Amino acid sequence: xxxxxxxxxxxxxxxxxxxxxxxxxxxxxxxxxxxxxxxxxxxxxxxxxxxxxxxxxxxxxxxxxxxxxxxxxxxxxxxxxxxxxxxxxxxxxxxxxxxxxxxxxxxxxxxxxxxxxxxxxxxxxxxxxxxxxxxxxxxxxxxxxxxxxxxxxxxxxxxxxxxxxxxxxxxxxxxxxxxxxxxxxxxxxxxxxxxxxxxxxxxxxxxxxxxxxxxxxxxxxxxxxxxxxxxxxxxxxxxxxxxxxxxxxxxxxxxxxxxxxxxxxxxx
Amino acid sequence: xxxxxxxxxxxxxxxxxxxxxxxxxxxxxxxxxxxxxxxxxxxxxxxxxxxxxxxxxxxxxxxxxxxxxxxxxxxxxxxxxxxxxxxxxxxxxxxxxxxxxxxxxxxxxxxxxxxxxxxxxxxxxxxxxxxxxxxxxxxxxxxxxxxxxxxxxxxxxxxxxxxxxxxxxxxxxxxxxxxxxxxxxxxxxxxxxxxxxxxxxxxxxxxxxxxxxxxxxxxxxxxxxxxxxxxxxxxxxxxxxxxxxxxxxxxxxxxxxxxxxxxxxxxx
Numbered sequence: 269x270x271x272x273x274x275x276x277x278x279x280x281x282x283x284x285x286x287x288x289x290x291x292x293x294x295x296x297x298x299x300x301x302x303x304x305x306x307x308x309x310x311x312x313x314x315x316x317x318x319x320x321x322x323x324x325x326x327x328x329x330x331x332x333x334x335x336x337x338x339x340x341x342x343x344x345x346x347x348x349x350x351x352x353x354x355x356x357x358x359x360x361x362x363x364x365x366x367x368x369x370x371x372x373x374x375x376x377x378x379x380x381x382x383x384x385x386x387x388x389x390x391x392x393x394x395x396x397x398x399x400x401x402x403x404x405x406x407x408x409x410x411x412x413x414x415x416x417x418x419x420x421x422x423x424x425x426x427x428x429x430x431x432x433x434x435x436x437x438x439x440x441x442x443x444x445x446x447x448x449x450x451x452x453x454x455x456x457x458x459x460x461x462x463x464x465x466x467x468x469x470x471x472x473x474x475x476x477x478x479x480x481x482x483x484x485x486x487x488x489x490x491x492x493x494x495x496x497x498x499x500x501x502x503x504x505x506x507x508x509x510x511x512x513x514x515x516x517x518x519x520x521x522x523x524x525x526x527x528x529x530x531x532x533x534x535x536x
Numbered sequence: 537x538x539x540x541x542x543x544x545x546x547x548x549x550x551x552x553x554x555x556x557x558x559x560x561x562x563x564x565x566x567x568x569x570x571x572x573x574x575x576x577x578x579x580x581x582x583x584x585x586x587x588x589x590x591x592x593x594x595x596x597x598x599x600x601x602x603x604x605x606x607x608x609x610x611x612x613x614x615x616x617x618x619x620x621x622x623x624x625x626x627x628x629x630x631x632x633x634x635x636x637x638x639x640x641x642x643x644x645x646x647x648x649x650x651x652x653x654x655x656x657x658x659x660x661x662x663x664x665x666x667x668x669x670x671x672x673x674x675x676x677x678x679x680x681x682x683x684x685x686x687x688x689x690x691x692x693x694x695x696x697x698x699x700x701x702x703x704x705x706x707x708x709x710x711x712x713x714x715x716x717x718x719x720x721x722x723x724x725x726x727x728x729x730x731x732x733x734x735x736x737x738x739x740x741x742x743x744x745x746x747x748x749x750x751x752x753x754x755x756x757x758x759x760x761x762x763x764x765x766x767x768x769x770x771x772x773x774x775x776x777x778x779x780x781x782x783x784x785x786x787x788x789x790x791x792x793x794x795x796x797x798x799x800x801x802x803x804x
Binding site: 296299410416419423424434469473474493514522 | 564568570592593594675677678681682683684685688691692695699702739741742754762764767768775779781782783789790791792
């Protein structure tokens with residue numbers, strides 16, 4: 269099997285790590301498996317002597333680590349994002365095994381930036397953070413004792429990524445799309461689409477009497493699953509703009525009440 | 537593929553570990569992956585508070601750990617033994633990948649005791665110790681930075697053993713789709729959705745000046761890829777209906793020109 273010789277653009281993102289020692293241990297785990305791009309979202313303490321001590325020589329990874337205040341800064345330019353989830357949650361994301369995840373990440377990362385997220389030591393990733401991902405990764409630990417620590421999780425995933433890098437024969441996941449003429453949408457573009465969707469559903473009174481968050485979660489799930497390309501996002505946003513235009517015209521003509529919740533709607 | 541339900545008799549053996557913390561971390565790594573038999577050959581310090589601290593709850597593994605003065609006591613009853621070797625050595629042993637090693641160990645352990653040996657933190661297993669093994673295991677770390685520590689090695693091998701225990705096929709299958717509480721949309725429901733989309737794009741003037749067939753093909757491809765369930769189709773159709781309603785109100789108020797003939801437009 270042929271594998272691209274280009275260096276894949278793959279980053280590992282630690283979200284709000286509490287213990288600097290874990291940052292160092294994660295850097296070491298990555299480095300042993302040939303990975304170098306580490307991003308830290310709002311770390312409790314970094315740089316820190318304990319991180320350097322635990323890195324045990326992987327100082328170059330620590331020195332090059334990017335620190336972001338918020339998750340969307342860390343993954344805004346990414347076209348494919350997976351989130352490590354300590355246990356199965358009631359988040360209906362496609363769940364990958366570490367092996368499948370490594371394969372999907374590596375494949376996507378040869379075409380543009382991709383990211384693998386690791387959550388907080390005690391509480392993992394929030395459901396909201398997972399909803400920003402194209403899928404989740406579950407390390408099949410013993411359910412009776414699933415106390416996999418952060419560095420151990422990074423080690424297991426880095427190991428699988430290493431095997432993938434070395435060309436271990438693995439089936440690509442179903443999400444790995446065929447060659448496309450358009451690049452996949454970035455995370456920031458998808459967030460822009462979701463924001464536009466939310467506003468439009470407000471404007472056309474779809475949110476009225478419903479739970480907007482639930483609706484938006486459904487739409488997120490649906491569209492992230494589809495992994496739209498950039499042109500598809502443009503088409504969808506064009507449709508939303510035209511729907512908003514109709515709502516604006518109807519309102520300007522007095523045919524619809526202003527969309528603020530509260531006052532009774534005379535048009536109804 | 538059938539896998540034995542009998543508990544395999546498989547032990548992990550740490551040969552002369554220097555740091556008690558590593559013993560605890562190894563116990564934890566094993567326990568997360570459902571392994572319990574730990575044997576220590578001539579440990580520098582054990583039991584030890586640091587071992588317990590690093591075990592993080594895997595105290596049962598530590599408490600049940602057997603301590604031997606010499607390697608042959610630890611593996612005397614074993615029928616199959618593999619030794620973890622940090623790098624390729626000039627020892628004429630069959631070298632297994634972690635995956636192959638896990639498979640071989642698990643298979644042998646269902647028929648009688650088998651062991652996996654880990655060497656000293658700094659110097660690994662001696663050539664003499666490796667010569668007691670049926671084969672070696674090499675974790676394919678980055679040769680430029682192969683500073684895999686003891687607990688990390690135990691974690692990787694325990695993870696592969698866990699996969700073997702779970703009956704993972706050597707080749708990865710397709711990613712697991714999340715459990716859905718709603719049935720997938722039928723072909724007819726998808727066609728109903730596309731027809732509704734087409735009509736709505738007409739109503740909100742999105743199709744005006746565009747090639748409707750091309751747009752509809754894009755939307756089809758996008759939505760078929762997402763494999764929506766029936767509720768998702770209902771949500772999308774609800775959104776389309778509300779957009780249509782806005783267009784109708786805008787038209788009724790005279791704010792928008794009457795569109796070109798559309799199938800369901802009463803104005804025509």
